[in-house]
Structure formats: structure tokens, C-alpha cells
Amino acid sequence: MNNSTVNFTSEASTNSTTQAFWLVNRLDIFLYSINLLFGFPIHSYVIWLIITGTGSGVASGFFSLNLSFSEIGNCVNSLVCIVRSCFWFSYLETLTWFLLGLGIAGRPLFQCLMCVERYLAVVHPVTFLKYKPLRYRVICCTVVWIITLGSCLGCMFTVILQTIIFLWFYSIQFVLFLSIQLFCLVAVLRALKQSGPGERGRKRGEENHMKRRAFCLILITTMTMIISYVPFTITGFSCIHTQQFTEELFSFGFICYMLAGFVHPILYLHRTGKLFCFCSP
Template sequence: MNNSTMNFTTPEASTNSTNHLFAIITILDIYIYSFNVFLGFPTHFYIILLIVQGTGNGVASDFFILNLSVSEIGICLNSLFSVFYYFTGVLYLRLLGFLLGLLVTGRPLFQCLICVERYLAVVHPVTFLKYKPLRYRVICCTPAWIICLGSCLCCMFTTEQFNYELYIYFYLIQFLLFFSIQLFCLVTVLRALKQSGPGERGRERKEENCMKRRAFRLILITTVTMTNIYMPLIISGFYFILTQQFIVNLFSVGLLCFILAGFVQPVLYLHRAGKLSCFCCF
């Protein structure tokens, strides 16, 4: 693929837009998809195994991370079927469209829940302790998975109807919503970090500030990661809406950012679980 953009303005191109969109997958994209398949599957299955066995902080404390890893496995499946299409020419359009819902909604939604959890632990510790048991997290994740399922169905239908503008608007609205929530949590925790509670002694203040810093760093990393993930894809989507041209190079950059950023939370969890001792203390 030598051209950096692909035009969809002709009637023939509009009719076969799905084939064109998948035809722009370059060899670099295949390497990226393959990297996600071969590294993503074992990593997330390993995290699920650690959480279920209680190696980390227990199932209740890491329940949102567990659900995030399950969602990431769906994203790895999307990469796997994209590789199949590249080598076999067999296009699993409905399945790829369905799995796009996890890409659009699954990852940012569960990352957002992790940030909200850290926000409650710092700003509203009484509420956090009240709803800390596993049953409340299950109740919280049930509507989250219902939303993910609705997003998967929506992405599947819009892909089948070639309505990519609706898909891009749907994608953009969710990004802005989740990003706003994470930004609110980030700013609120930062303000709490700068304030000290009344009547605190030196050691208690130090321990609480340490907890706040860790929560702030986690939310900051998640928010920055989410920005790096979606910004190139959003720019590419807006360009497509305005010009009906697809920027191949920008898509490849966005895909690379998306795949690599998906390993941020797993690395942080594995380090906290003591499986990555070579990393600096977080």
C-alpha cells in the first residue's frame, strides 16, 4: 500500500466500502495484530488466573481488572480474525463488527470503573468501604456488560450497513464521556492529595498521602493512556467524515498506540502482584 489515503467517494467504492476498509490493512498492521495475539492472550489469561487464585489482593479488590482482562481477550480475538482475513481472504464481518464493541466500549468502560474505584477510595473512603464486598462489584459490572453487549450489537449493525459516520460519532461520544469522568477523578484526587485531613499525625498522614499518590498515579496513567489510544483514531475518523478519505498511516499509528496501551494495566497489575520485580516501585 503506497498511498497514504484512500478515497471512498465513488459509487463503486461506497458499495464495497467494507472490502476497501479491510484492504488497507498493511503488513505493519499484521505485525501489530500478531503481537497482540501472541502476547495478549497469555498475558490476560495469566492475570485472570492470578485473580481467581487470589494471588494479588483477592477477587473482590481486583474484580474490575478481571473484567478488563476478559474484555481484552475479546479485543485479541478481533486481532486474530483480522490476521485470518489477511492470509485467507475470509472476512468474518459480523464477528469483527461485534468484537469492535469491546474495542470501543469494553476497555474504556472498565478503565473508567477502575478510576472511579480509586476516586472513591481517596475522596469517599467510608462509601468505598461500605461497597467494598464482591457482591456490589458484581452488581456494578452487570450493567457494564449489558452496555458492552449493546455496543457490540450497535457496532455489528453499523458495520453491516456501511454506516461508518454513525459508528465514528458513537465512538467519539463514548470517548468524551469516559474521558470526562476520568479527568474529573484525576483532578479531584489531585486536590485531595494536596489537602491533609484534620487531626492527622505524621505517620498517619504519610500513609494516607502514599495511598493518595498511588491512586493519583494510577488514574493519571489510565487517563493519559486513554488519550494516546483514541486521539489518532478520532483524528482519522473526523478526517474520514469531512473528506471521505481514509488516512492509512494515521490508522496504523492509532492501531499501534491502541495495542501497546492495552498492556499498561496488565503490567501495573503484574507488578503489584510481585510478578515483575524488575520494575521500579509504583
């Protein structure tokens, strides 16, 4: 996400304020560079593994594939922000605001799809088997990409029209997406505590093991989303209430957002046994 999108009018323009402004901008450029240098290769590697079938396959990793494509868009946004900040290309601001929608809607929506998939597998296994074929995943991802495109356009126009609208825009989206993930988390936790059907034995142990894996994935996804968006949301509501913008708070939010973006690709590489292959020269 771009933490320089929100602009409030400053009443004072002293030398100290100008110096602080430049320090924060340098920090932003550093964060964008880290996101680009580390995010782009790791997500590209995940995409390559899924497409070539080296990982867990295209069907089972289709949501991870689309999530990585969305994160590649965030890396491109980091590149655009670096170029715009270093060379003062003002016409790139519109592109930056447009790509901002990938971070606001793309990542959480695909994370929600992964959580809903695990929820159906544990709580409604018959429904999960019915909609397990790849074509249903393609339909869901197509709908998500359409929504994400709408979010990109919404970010571009709301920032241009009024900053407050933009702050409400992404804050409400976060609350909605987090509610979906929390519902899946609680439902899977309840199913995990209930005794499985059939006799006690190996079958029940395997079933509980699958439930635990699903619960851990949803828990990690939910915590990742909280880390990604809670700082931005708190800062957004603070800006709405005080009508003042603090660059440092948005920089802290971007640090959380950037680090949380590495969680899912690392988990995927670890699950497929390719993590150390990626880290080795």
C-alpha cells in the same frame, strides 16, 4: 480495534495505490499478530493470578479481572482479522465488527470503574467502605458488560448502515469516558493537595501515601486511554470532515491502541511482584 472497518470510495485505482494498500494490510496483519502473541498470554496470566488468589485477591482485583477478559476478546478479534485477511473469509467481517465493541466500550468502561473506585476511596471513604463488598463490584461489572454488548451490536449495525454513524459512535463514547476519568483525576488531585484530617504524623503520611497511589493509578489510566483513543478519534473526525479514509492513520492509531493495552496488566504484575516471574522462562 479493527482499522479496516471504515470504507470510503476511492476515485483512483492505480498500481501504486494498490501496492500501498497491500503494504498497509501487511502492517495490519503484523500488528494483529503482535497483539495476539503477547496480549493473550499476559492477560491470561493476570486472570489466572486473580482467580487463584495468587495476586491481590479476587475482590480487590475484580475490575482488573474483567478488564483482562475484555482484552482477551480483543485478542480474539485480532485472530479473526488475521484469518479474514489471509484467507479472504468475508463472512467473518460481521464477527469482526461485533468484537470491535469490546475495544470501543469494554476497555474504557472498566478503566472508568477503576478510576471511580479510587476516587471514592480518596474523596468519599465512607461511601467506598459501604460499597466495598464484592457483590457491588459484580453488579457494576454486569452493567458494564451489558453496555459493552450493546456497543458490540451498535458497532455491527452502524458499520453496516453507514460509516459516518460508526465514526460519530465511537468518537462520542471516547469523549464521555475521558470526561469521567478526568473528573476523578482532578478530584483526587484536589484531595491530595488538601491537608488530611487529624494530627500531623504517621497517620497523615500514610493517608497522603494512599492518595498519591490513587492519583498515580488514575493518571496512568487516563493517559493510557488518551494514547488508546485520541489517534482514532482525530482520524475519525478527519474522515468525517474530508470524506476520505487513510489506512496509514488508522494503522498508527492501532499501534497506540495495542501498546496501551499492555499497560494495566504490566502494572498489575509489577504491583503483585509477578512481573519478572512472567518474563522468566
